Amino acid sequence: MxxxxxxxxxxxxxxxxxxxxxxxxxxxxxxxxxxxxxxxxxxxxxxxxxxxxxxxxxxxxxxxxxxxxxxxxxxxxxxxxxLGYMFQEYALFPHLSVLANVAYARSGGRVWRPDPELRDEALQMLERLGLAHLAERKPGEISGGQRQRVALARALFSRPRLLLLxxxxxxxxxxxxxxxxxxxxxxxxxxxxxxxxxxxxxxxxxxxxxxxxxxxxxxxxxxxxxxxxxxxxxxxxxxxxxxxxxxxxxxxx
Missing domain, CATH: 3.40.50.300 (P-loop containing nucleotide triphosphate hydrolases)
Known part of the structure; x- marks a missing residue:
């Protein structure tokens, strides 16, 4: 409720x-x-x-x-x-890779060198959404639909109890x-x-x-x-x- x-x-x-x-x-x-x-x-x-x-x-x-x-x-x-918040314009970090954008949700800001376990979990999340092959790309290098899925992956990766879109x-x-x-x-x-x-x-x-x-x-x-x-x-x-x-x-x- x-x-x-x-x-x-x-x-x-x-x-x-x-x-x-x-x-x-x-x-x-x-x-x-x-x-x-x-x-x-x-x-x-x-x-x-x-x-x-x-x-x-x-x-x-x-x-x-x-x-x-x-x-x-x-x-x-x-x-x-x-709460997992997926913003209207997705709010992805343009200077970070797709993988780093997803890992950011639980990295405590350590986006450049996330723990190996956290990195593996983020990659698994990308695999679930069919995005693993884009892990090292930047948001500006992928399509609008792919950016939407990256934003969703990041929101889900935060382990929210409610997803806000x-x-x-x-x-x-x-x-x-x-x-x-x-x-x-x-x-x-x-x-x-x-x-x-x-x-x-x-x-x-x-x-x-x-x-x-x-x-x-x-x-x-x-x-x-x-x-x-x-x-x-x-x-x-x-x-x-x-x-x-x-x-x-x-x-x-």
Missing amino acids: LELRLFLELAGGGSAFCLDVDYAVSLQRGPVVLFGASGSGKSLTLQCLAGLVRPDGGRIVLQDDVLFDSSQGIWLPARDRR DEPFSALDPLLRERLRGELAERVREAGIPLLMITHDPLDVEAFAASLAVYAGGRAKVFDDYAAVRRGFADTRACLTSLLERVGERQGS
Whole structure:
């Protein structure tokens, strides 16, 4: 179970934004997808969960562990949360090899000379994802789809208890996105790690969502059984449009 109660006010550029969400989702049901337009608060939620941004108030509980509680003064550092974060642009180190990028997740920064055992484990992870032959290449020397798999390998290599994906397909062309959706879903199932994904693409929702959190204007509403909700509509876009309207109405009330 993941419980999120977050309040955060941001001001800048002559405008203000307020994230105000309060919901709980079961990670055992399957992947949780955060859906909504750009700027609706999805990435900010993920950054708060990962420990990269500290909310003004609220509480974060993951599998009975309190990661943040403003009333009790609890704030667990990002390094102690055991979360695998796959960034939107993958955030690979361009000066490091593919192998060193993966090993970095558990090397404590000793990327140039990781322990032989750690190096072997990182190579095994690359083999599982079909990337062992690229181990000594730099990120700039491989394709977009290969970089995505390297970023996933690094996130999985950190041995996370929850995998966080921020728009994992946005940097890819449409044809590659379609192929890699299936590949990513398969790899995550094999790893047996709960998944929380951000997207504004209805096709990602259709491919991954067991539970869905719909965001609009800093607010969110959770639909625990997305498949059951989806059956009431002719297609995915009609379903998501209706859900976004519900969240918008709630925001204005």
